[in-house]
Amino acid sequence: MAVELVELVKAFARPGAPEVRVVNGVNLSVRDGELVTLLGPSGCGKTTTLRMVAGFEEPTSGTIRIHGQDVTRVPPYRRHVPMVFQSYALFPHLTVRQNARFGLEMQGLSAKDADARIDALAKAMHLDGLLERGTHELSGGQQQRVALLRALVTEPKVLLFDEPLSNLDAQMRLSVRAEIRAMQQRLGFTSLYVTHDQAEAMAISDRVVVMEGGKVAQVGSPADLYCRPASRFVASFLGEANFVPATVTRAEGGKVMVDCAFGALELSGEAGAKTAQLVVRPEHLLLGESGTSARVLSCTFFGAEARCEVELSGLTLALQLPAPDPDALPKAGDAVRVKVRTERVHPLY
Ligand SMILES: Nc1ncnc2c1ncn2[C@@H]1O[C@H](COP(=O)(O)OP(=O)(O)OP(=O)(O)O)[C@@H](O)[C@H]1O
Numbered sequence: 441m442a443v444e445l446v447e448l449v450k451a452f453a454r455p456g457a458p459e460v461r462v463v464n465g466v467n468l469s470v471r472d473g474e475l476v477t478l479l480g481p482s483g484c485g486k487t488t489t490l491r492m493v494a495g496f497e498e499p500t501s502g503t504i505r506i507h508g509q510d511v512t513r514v515p516p517y518r519r520h521v522p523m524v525f526q527s528y529a530l531f532p533h534l535t536v537r538q539n540a541r542f543g544l545e546m547q548g549l550s551a552k553d554a555d556a557r558i559d560a561l562a563k564a565m566h567l568d569g570l571l572e573r574g575t576h577e578l579s580g581g582q583q584q585r586v587a588l589l590r591a592l593v594t595e596p597k598v599l600l601f602d603e604p605l606s607n608l609d610a611q612m613r614l615s616v617r618a619e620i621r622a623m624q625q626r627l628g629f630t631s632l633y634v635t636h637d638q639a640e641a642m643a644i645s646d647r648v649v650v651m652e653g654g655k656v657a658q659v660g661s662p663a664d665l666y667c668r669p670a671s672r673f674v675a676s677f678l679g680e681a682n683f684v685p686a687t688v689t690r691a692e693g694g695k696v697m698v699d700c701a702f703g704a705l706e707l708s709g710e711a712g713a714k715t716a717q718l719v720v721r722p723e724h725l726l727l728g729e730s731g732t733s734a735r736v737l738s739c740t741f742f743g744a745e746a747r748c749e750v751e752l753s754g755l756t757l758a759l760q761l762p763a764p765d766p767d768a769l770p771k772a773g774d775a776v777r778v779k780v781r782t783e784r785v786h787p788l789y
């Protein structure tokens with residue numbers, strides 16, 4: 441296992457206030473070559489967790505192992521787990537090559553060996569034309585790729601990322617994100633990656649750890665978390681979700697029969713309780729000739745899709761219309777019929 445966090449706790453004392461556990465019993469294993477993302481709202485403890493793995497913050501209790509070795513009390517410079525930040529933290533008065541050499545000199549590599557390694561990696565990252573430039577002569581996206589080069593060239597055991605794309609514009613964010621994922625898969629390095637952007641987490645990760653209030657809410661592949669969220673928090677943090685209350689009438693052989701605003705539905709899954717909340721995504725609802733009666737509250741055109749809000753049996757539901765005709769959109773007040781794609785609906789107990 442590349443990284444293991446066992447019952448990790450970080451408490452901060454504040455004068456005149458009780459101690460707060462900002463990381464509260466986190467357990468996590470990251471396999472070799474995996475990219476695992478910590479995802480969660482502001483203040484849920486993502487950066488603090490990452491800083492403990494890097495060694496910048498000492499855990500209050502718990503254990504951190506890197507490739508089987510207990511590093512809980514090992515100083516950062518002996519862990520060999522560099523971190524790429526939101527601010528690129530490059531040396532502004534040095535060239536790209538000099539920046540990249542820095543960590544290698546610390547490792548005791550000769551200038552010749554260091555340059556050979558830098559040249560090879562810079563070529564792979566399409567940065568070879570920029571090696572002799574000063575870092576102040578680069579765009580934000582280029583600077584972030586140089587920061588990645590500088591970290592990767594030291595051949596780290598594990599690479600940590602804390603919101604590395606937040607300073608980039610929307611387009612640059614997509615291209616650097618794709619580059620990080622491509623490099624990670626090509627070179628096979630292990631990564632722990634922090635973001636609060638769900639689309640970024642879904643695009644880049646093998647597995648996502650959703651955090652809430654210093655704890656792990658759920659761990660899984662992006663598809664697992666989206667299709668089978670374990671709680672309302674996870675369902676609404678990853679994508680948009682409608683919650684439809686339901687009564688379970690029967691359950692057998694991996695099928696659950698429920699009664700809800702859409703009438704009787706047969707869902708896949710196991711029964712957990714007599715009542716459930718159904719997670720119904722906007723794209724699981726369809727307008728058509730048949731279905732449950734509803735009234736349109738609003739409808740907005742976004743090009744590739746339109747989003748409607750409808751009122752159905754006292755519930756306000758968000759609904760997605762794929763490839764809409766902008767001249768034939770439903771209007772507020774229209775009576776419509778709504779069908780639910782039951783095969784995609786997930787019950788929460
Ligand atoms: N040195 C510190 N002393 C006291 N409290 C701290 C310290 N560092 C962080 N905190 C608190 O711990 C909590 C978690 O902070 P952390 O930086 O880990 O959050 P985060 O999930 O990275 O959030 P964001 O998405 O905003 O970066 C916050 O409430 C923060 O105020």
Ligand SMILES: [Mg+2]
Binds near residue numbers: 486487488
């Ligand atoms: Mg943070």
